Amino acid sequence: MIKSFLCCGDVRRKVVLAGAMVLVAHSAVAQAANEDAAEALAKAGSCFKCHSVDKAKKAPSYKRIAQKYKGKADAEAALIKHLSGSQTVKVEDGGDEAHEPPPAKDAADLKNLVQWILSRE
Numbered sequence: 001m002i003k004s005f006l007c008c009g010d011v012r013r014k015v016v017l018a019g020a021m022v023l024v025a026h027s028a029v030a031q032a033a034n035e036d037a038a039e040a041l042a043k044a045g046s047c048f049k050c051h052s053v054d055k056a057k058k059a060p061s062y063k064r065i066a067q068k069y070k071g072k073a074d075a076e077a078a079l080i081k082h083l084s085g086s087q088t089v090k091v092e093d094g095g096d097e098a099h100e101p102p103p104a105k106d107a108a109d110l111k112n113l114v115q116w117i118l119s120r121e
């Protein structure tokens with residue numbers, strides 16, 4: 001009697017464990033897809049010409065931008081606005097250059113890029 005009880009508890013634990021593993025694997029895949037899409041969009045928009053993920057180039061690194069906006073409730077909205085139109089920015093060497101919006105497919109694509117930048121800190 002006691003033995004069969006142990007057996008079933010064990011099976012249940014294995015099922016729960018397998019379910020948890022599927023969840024972990026699934027979120028890892030979703031994360032990778034978003035990262036790929038964000039990096040592809042940044043490449044398509046020539047963002048890496050001036051920005052690097054963690055080193056200062058002509059522009060602040062994405063890491064520094066993420067740190068600057070850390071804990072700010074309007075961070076996402078501010079960056080979406082910054083990347084929704086063309087504007088003039090001062091680059092590191094003091095000159096003025098155009099800041100063009102990335103060629104995002106839609107609002108979700110742009111939001112994914114902004115979330116990627118904000119999570120570089």
Ligand code: HEC
Nearest residue numbers: 045046047049050058059065079082089090091097101102
């Ligand atoms: C010509 C060089 C250049 C290119 C190309 C460029 N940026 Fe920038 N970017 C800058 C500079 C310089 C700043 C800093 C402006 C400031 O803080 O006033 C900046 C700022 C930013 C910021 C922070 C804005 C803020 O509110 O602090 C984000 C986000 C950003 N760029 C994303 C991008 C993305 C995404 C792309 C590609 C579509 C891109 N940039 C392409 C030069 C560039």
